[in-house]
Amino acid sequence: MMRLQGACVLIGQTQTMNSVHTKLRRRFKQAVRDLRGFRKAIAALISTDHPLLAHLIPVRRCNLACKYCNEYDDFSKPVSTEVMFARVDKLHKLGTSVITISGGEPLLHPELDQIITRIRRHGMIAGMITNGYLLVPERIKQLNHAGLEWLQISIDNVIPDEVSKKSLKVLDKKLQILAEHAEFHVNINSVVGGGVHNPEDALTIGQRALELGFSSTVGIIHDGQGQLQPLGELERRVYHAMKALEKRSFTRINAFQDNIALGRPNQWRCRAGARYLYVCEDGLVHYCSQQRGYPAIPLEKYSLEDIRREFLTEKSCAPHCTVSCVHQVSIVDSWRAPQRPAPQTTEATGLVEIK
Numbered sequence: 001m002m003r004l005q006g007a008c009v010l011i012g013q014t015q016t017m018n019s020v021h022t023k024l025r026r027r028f029k030q031a032v033r034d035l036r037g038f039r040k041a042i043a044a045l046i047s048t049d050h051p052l053l054a055h056l057i058p059v060r061r062c063n064l065a066c067k068y069c070n071e072y073d074d075f076s077k078p079v080s081t082e083v084m085f086a087r088v089d090k091l092h093k094l095g096t097s098v099i100t101i102s103g104g105e106p107l108l109h110p111e112l113d114q115i116i117t118r119i120r121r122h123g124m125i126a127g128m129i130t131n132g133y134l135l136v137p138e139r140i141k142q143l144n145h146a147g148l149e150w151l152q153i154s155i156d157n158v159i160p161d162e163v164s165k166k167s168l169k170v171l172d173k174k175l176q177i178l179a180e181h182a183e184f185h186v187n188i189n190s191v192v193g194g195g196v197h198n199p200e201d202a203l204t205i206g207q208r209a210l211e212l213g214f215s216s217t218v219g220i221i222h223d224g225q226g227q228l229q230p231l232g233e234l235e236r237r238v239y240h241a242m243k244a245l246e247k248r249s250f251t252r253i254n255a256f257q258d259n260i261a262l263g264r265p266n267q268w269r270c271r272a273g274a275r276y277l278y279v280c281e282d283g284l285v286h287y288c289s290q291q292r293g294y295p296a297i298p299l300e301k302y303s304l305e306d307i308r309r310e311f312l313t314e315k316s317c318a319p320h321c322t323v324s325c326v327h328q329v330s331i332v333d334s335w336r337a338p339q340r341p342a343p344q345t346t347e348a349t350g351l352v353e354i355k
């Protein structure tokens with residue numbers, strides 16, 4: 001009995017030491033990433049001729065089927081690793097600062113770690129958006145080793161329902177193992193709008209994220225065209241309470257989303273196609289996940305000329321857009337280079353064409 005107790009104490013001590021070790025490594029990596037991020041921010045201010053963020057899709061298939069989502073299917077094969085390498089190399093050539101791997105569910109790609117390592121070898125910052133279902137301790141350690149720098153999980157509700165199975169009840173265990181093993185930054189995004197039954201769930205999720213040492217953000221679910229779904233009274237209250245939580249966790253205050261919550265349009269210059277690229281599984285560059293179909297130029301042919309044209313092209317969908325990552329990227333250039341309306345060609349007027 002005494003021996004058994006001794007063994008338990010020893011296991012407990014080893015786990016605590018491992019956890020302290022993971023936390024120290026996470027802090028060290030965070031400091032290095034902040035320094036690299038600072039250098040990339042300076043480069044962004046100096047020149048507008050390169051993308052700051054690209055979303056790259058290695059597989060369109062997803063293991064879930066959220067009702068509001070138009071970014072997945074249940075049959076696509078993963079893009080071959082060689083092709084993904086060529087896309088990463090091309091994004092590096094274009095001067096991209098950050099690549100976020102998303103999907104579908106990116107963890108369904110069998111050689112995801114090699115793609116992450118390729119991004120890091122080029123000196124770009126590597127992030128990933130996942131539903132978290134496939135995370136286990138061993139997989140998290142592999143992602144540490146591959147060089148993943150930040151990860152975001154979006155959690156939609158506390159109890160799974162017919163709209164979404166990305167719920168705290170199912171994912172809390174995954175969050176705990178992330179807190180224990182991940183050496184990368186973890187952000188938990190919760191959402192309001194879009195048919196989420198209990199808006200107050202977002203607060204429960206945000207508080208749990210902070211409790212585990214993660215950052216927490218809140219998004220407003222957009223419709224099929226990335227446009228505003230006006231929030232009800234309770235949703236607005238929850239949204240503002242969440243924004244207060246974000247401030248405590250030092251997450252960027254997003255004035256754009258504050259306006260969206262109030263149903264007001266935003267005046268801003270969307271730099272999609274220039275500072276932000278969405279590269280689909282077919283290797284085409286689109287404005288964003290909600291404006292697939294334009295400019296739809298193959299990445300291998302994407303040039304400085306395309307970047308310069310799109311930087312100056314006004315996006316008619318901008319006033320009610322809810323795609324927050326493009327908002328945030330575009331802030332860098334909000335003070336310069338006014339845009340002009342898109343040329344009235346067939347392609348430009350048929351802007352929304354999600355396949």
Ligand code: SF4
Nearest residue numbers: 062064065066069131
């Ligand atoms: S987990 Fe993400 S990609 Fe998959 S269906 Fe849900 S929202 Fe879409």
Ligand code: SF4
Nearest residue numbers: 270288317318321326
């Ligand atoms: S404004 Fe920009 S980011 Fe928003 S939907 Fe339109 S193209 Fe996409």
